[in-house]
Amino acid sequence: MSSLTNKQILLGVTGGIAAYKSAELIRRLQDQGASVRVIMTPAAQEFITPLTLQALSGNPVHTTLLDPEAEAGMGHIELARWADLLLVAPASADFIARLVQGQGDDLLTTACLATPAPLCLAPAMNQGMWSNLATQDNLKCLAERGIRCFGPAEGSQACGDVGPGRMLEPDQLVELAAAQFESGILAGRSVVITAGPTREAIDPVRYISNHSSGKMGYALAEAARDAGARVTLISGPTRLPEPERCRFVAVDSAEQMYQASLDALSDCDMFIASAAVADYRPANAAEQKIKKTGQDTMVLELVKNPDIVTAVAASDNRPFTVGFAAETQDVTSYARDKLVRKKLDVVIANDVSRGDIGFNSDDNEVTIVWPENEESLSPRSKTQLARDLIVRLAQAVNSD
Numbered sequence: 001m002s003s004l005t006n007k008q009i010l011l012g013v014t015g016g017i018a019a020y021k022s023a024e025l026i027r028r029l030q031d032q033g034a035s036v037r038v039i040m041t042p043a044a045q046e047f048i049t050p051l052t053l054q055a056l057s058g059n060p061v062h063t064t065l066l067d068p069e070a071e072a073g074m075g076h077i078e079l080a081r082w083a084d085l086l087l088v089a090p091a092s093a094d095f096i097a098r099l100v101q102g103q104g105d106d107l108l109t110t111a112c113l114a115t116p117a118p119l120c121l122a123p124a125m126n127q128g129m130w131s132n133l134a135t136q137d138n139l140k141c142l143a144e145r146g147i148r149c150f151g152p153a154e155g156s157q158a159c160g161d162v163g164p165g166r167m168l169e170p171d172q173l174v175e176l177a178a179a180q181f182e183s184g185i186l187a188g189r190s191v192v193i194t195a196g197p198t199r200e201a202i203d204p205v206r207y208i209s210n211h212s213s214g215k216m217g218y219a220l221a222e223a224a225r226d227a228g229a230r231v232t233l234i235s236g237p238t239r240l241p242e243p244e245r246c247r248f249v250a251v252d253s254a255e256q257m258y259q260a261s262l263d264a265l266s267d268c269d270m271f272i273a274s275a276a277v278a279d280y281r282p283a284n285a286a287e288q289k290i291k292k293t294g295q296d297t298m299v300l301e302l303v304k305n306p307d308i309v310t311a312v313a314a315s316d317n318r319p320f321t322v323g324f325a326a327e328t329q330d331v332t333s334y335a336r337d338k339l340v341r342k343k344l345d346v347v348i349a350n351d352v353s354r355g356d357i358g359f360n361s362d363d364n365e366v367t368i369v370w371p372e373n374e375e376s377l378s379p380r381s382k383t384q385l386a387r388d389l390i391v392r393l394a395q396a397v398n399s400d
């Protein structure tokens with residue numbers, strides 16, 4: 001069952017070319033079991049007709065604040081109360097600015113002011129308007145008020161520009177809307193996650209590292225947070241934005257990640273080691289840049305890094321400990337060996353020899369190796385996979 005089943009979503013549509021995607025969004029929300037009512041601003045009606053959204057939502061579309069007929073049925077206060085979630089998609093720069101000011105001069109702004117439901121925005125605008133400091137300041141202000149911002153995405157825009165400001169796709173918006181209702185299965189729990197690669201310095205300008213993107217660990221951090229946990233994300237260098245509402249600890253080397261992990265254990269119910277930690281580091285990182293010599297070969301002496309997850313599993317006051325196994329062959333048997341050798345509670349195994357999933361991709365397919373049995377999860381986005389993993393791990397932690 002989707003977390004949107006039987007949920008009442010009030011969809012606000014403002015003026016922007018992305019309004020055509022709202023039609024699809026209504027369908028996708030309904031596919032997940034939600035009922036949808038729509039408020040359109042006058043500008044939105046220039047892009048898509050109320051009739052289209054009425055036909056799709058199966059409900060009259062609300063367009064005016066002072067409509068005697070609507071007031072008798074679903075007036076702005078009733079709509080605001082009806083909603084379990086108010087999602088404005090697309091949210092134009094002008095609408096965002098009016099929301100910041102607390103204006104209540106049309107039906108949508110009034111509903112936003114009146115609703116006790118969570119309010120989420122899917123901004124959509126030209127990249128210049130998005131980057132403008134006025135818009136950015138407005139969004140900062142709304143974030144401080146607890147209003148959530150979904151996206152926007154980057155890419156080519158209807159006006160011909162390329163950059164940030166595209167509305168997220170309907171499927172992504174549905175996923176984010178669903179996450180707002182995710183149960184608090186980890187409420188009151190503290191989860192520590194390592195993610196990304198580590199960098200092992202050779203000299204001040206060179207290092208040894210690997211191709212880990214950090215995507216899986218970051219998705220796990222967001223899923224654990226959405227399940228109600230306090231999350232500490234200890235991350236090696238990645239290109240990903242820091243997840244919101246998580247404690248973020250940036251590290252470079254395996255030794256730094258090791259120290260940060262041990263420090264975080266004082267408040268930790270579950271430790272998830274998704275980082276691709278370098279197994280070895282240069283024995284002596286040079287203080288100055290190493291110069292080329294006349295030699296054709298160069299020998300770099302390496303020493304072993306501490307095994308972070310093994311140390312965590314061996315600590316006093318040991319948390320529920322989850323490891324990852326990225327393998328290119330005999331994936332499950334190597335993972336089981338890791339489970340036993342590192343004394344872990346569970347290992348998430350994946351095949352990194354496949355280009356379409358794993359390391360740098362947005363999708364992944366894993367086998368969960370428990371002490372007693374195994375469970376394979378078919379390929380899905382890392383975001384969805386993270387949610388599915390967190391549900392299973394939370395059940396295990398809660399019955400531990």
Ligand code: C5P
Pocket residue numbers: 194254273274275276277278279305306307308309310322323324325326338
């Ligand atoms: O031994 P191997 O690197 O294959 O084990 C992978 C698991 O161990 C992952 O969960 C990884 O995060 C963790 N690990 C660690 N510290 C290391 C090496 C691996 O925590 N030095």
